[in-house]
Amino acid sequence: MASYCSLTNVLSSSKFSTLISSRTDGISMTGGISMTDRETSGLPSTQSDLRMWVTVGILxxxxxxxxxxxxxxxLLVDPIRADLGLSDLEIALxxxxxxxxxxxxAGAPLGRLADVMSRRKLAAAAIAFWSACTALTGLATNFLSIAAARIxxxxxxxxxxxxxxSLFADGLRRERLARAIAIYTAGGALGSGLALIGGGWLYATFEAMGTAMMPWRLTLLAVGLPGLLLAGLVLLFVIEPPRRDPGPRLPVRHVLGHIAAQRSFYGWTFLAYAALATLLYAFMAxxxxxxxxGFGLTPGEAGMRFGTAMLVAGIGGxxxxxxxxxxxxxxxGALAPLRVMSAAFLCAIGLALVLPFVGDLNAAVVLLGAIGFFSTGMLGLPPTALQFATPGRMRGLVSGINLMVGNLIGLSLGPVAVALLSARMAGGLAPALAAVMAVAGVVGLIALFCVQAPQDIDGSTPTV
Structure with a gap:
């Protein structure tokens, strides 16, 4: 952790300082409003601050x-395949x-909806929908029905x-936004751990009970149905803060035009996030x-060791x-998250290059945890920079585009590149994994070196 902070301080005085080409008055961010403006507007007050942290917790x-x-x-692949008579290809799909x-x-069009309608109601509807679909997965009778539910x-x-x-950016003070997004991001690691540990426990419990319904079906019902209660919780307790940049709804072409005009910021930020997604998808796969x-572990043993390491790293990072x-x-200013991301990329690259040379099991698990710490630590940083720099009526669509680009590129390149290289490199999987992560990290660093702050810094909606 100390290296993380010290490396960030070193970078702040290095060549990367040229990246910040715009002024920062207090914590004035491109496309947003300054801290002084925010405080004089009365948003958020101490009471609304507290309610927003409740919103952060619920989301x-x-x-x-x-x-x-x-x-x-x-976790349920084998019982689903046996019960429904599915092939390996159908399971993979x-x-x-x-x-x-x-x-x-779907992230981009749904992000657009977040810009033009009640975000609280949209979140509640989305939660109820995916929770119902999870439960319906447990009621599927063939490949088409289970595939439709997963879609x-x-x-x-x-x-x-x-x-x-979008809610965090409009409801929280600037100096607390990164922390809120970090807490939200850490929820992903907690969810991954609960899926492995809690899902396994639920399946074993239902199997031991000898219920009439198949245990895998009950497991999916048990994890899906509580989401309907969460949707109600969102409607009752999540607040809808005033948008920081009030005004008429902006047409999509205006948002896309803004992104194009500020491509030296958005384009490179999207690429940095895509490079991170490639690294992480390869690593997790x-x-x-x-x-x-490399160490002769069973899948269960590897899952427990790696899962535990990632649970700690995915929350702490x-x-x-x-x-x-x-x-x-x-x-x-607005590029602060990307400066921290540069430091984390450097650490992740260095650790990845060590991976093929570690022959001790415990050291390998610690090393994987360290890579996970810096890699997952970066997940919330490009979104934070985008929230800092993007006008309020554009944030949902911009966030959706970032997620779409990152996920499509990361899913397409990361795992596949490792598989292709491992068949051609001496040493097999370890050097291939290290090479893909290192190359993705270098691409991310290049993008972060090239990124420039947007030009509009007066707090108004940018003119395209």
Whole structure:
């Protein structure tokens, strides 16, 4: 952790300082309003601050449940295949494309909805929809019905993150935004752990009970139905703060025109996030296999060791990154999250290059945890920079585009590149995984070196 902070301080005085080409008055951000303006507008007050942190907590809980609903099916592959008579290809389609393609592509249009309608109601509807689809997955009778349910889960979950980011940006003070996004991001690690541990416990419990309904079906019903209660919780307790940039709805062409005009910021930020997604998808897909092949672990043993390491790293990394950004944002402005991301990329690249040379199991698990710490720590940083720099009526669509680009590129390149390289490189999986992560990290660093702050810094909606 100390290296994370010290490296950030070094970078702040290095060549990267040329990246900040705009003025920062207090914590005035491009396309937003300055802290002075925010305070004089009366938003948020101490009471609304407290209610917004309740909102952060509730939406983080929703994110935890979304990840559980997304991943728990991976534990149930064998019983689903046996019960429904599915092939390996059909199972692979259910796990991957049926969810991922719609999850990636639906983010932009749903993000647009977050810009033009009540975000609280949109979040509640999305949560109820994906939760119902998770439950319906447990009632499926063939490939088409289970694939349709998984598509529904992907579409519903695609709405939550753009809505959450937009609400946080409008409802919280600038110096607390990175921390809020970090807390939300850490919910993903908690959800992954609960999917593996809690999902396994539920299945074992239902199996031991000898119920008339198949245990895998009951497991999916048990994790899906509580989401309907969460949707009600969102309607009751999540607040809809006034948009920071009030005004008429902006046509999509205006938003796209703004992105094009400020492409030296948005284009490179999108690329940096895509590079991170490539690194992380490769890492998460192949790190357990590295433990299995390299150290002779069973899948269960590898899952427990890697899962525990990632549970700690996936919570600690985003929280530390958010704290660092909040500490330096007053000095560095809208690009502060990307400066921290540069430091984290350097650390992740260095650790990845060591991976093929570690022959001790415990050291390998610690190393994987360290890579996970810096990699997951970066997840909330490009979104934070986008929220800092984007006018309020554009944030949902911009967040959706960022998620769409990152997920499509990361899913397409990361795992596949490792598989192709491992068949051609001496040493197999470990050097291939290290090479893909290192190359993705270097691409991310290049993008962050090239990014420039947007030009409009007067707090008004940018003119395109």
């Amino acid at each position: 983080t809980l929703c994110y935890v449940f979304s990840v559980v609903d997304r991943l728990v099916i991976n 259910i796990q991957g494309p049926a969810f991922a393609i719609l999850y990636a592509t 529904g889960v992907g579409v519903g979950e695609a709405a939550l993150t753009p809505v959450a980011y 192949w790190a357990p296999s590295h433990l299995i092949r 985003p929280l530390l990154a958010g704290w660092v950004v909040d500490r330096i944002a007053l000095k560095m």
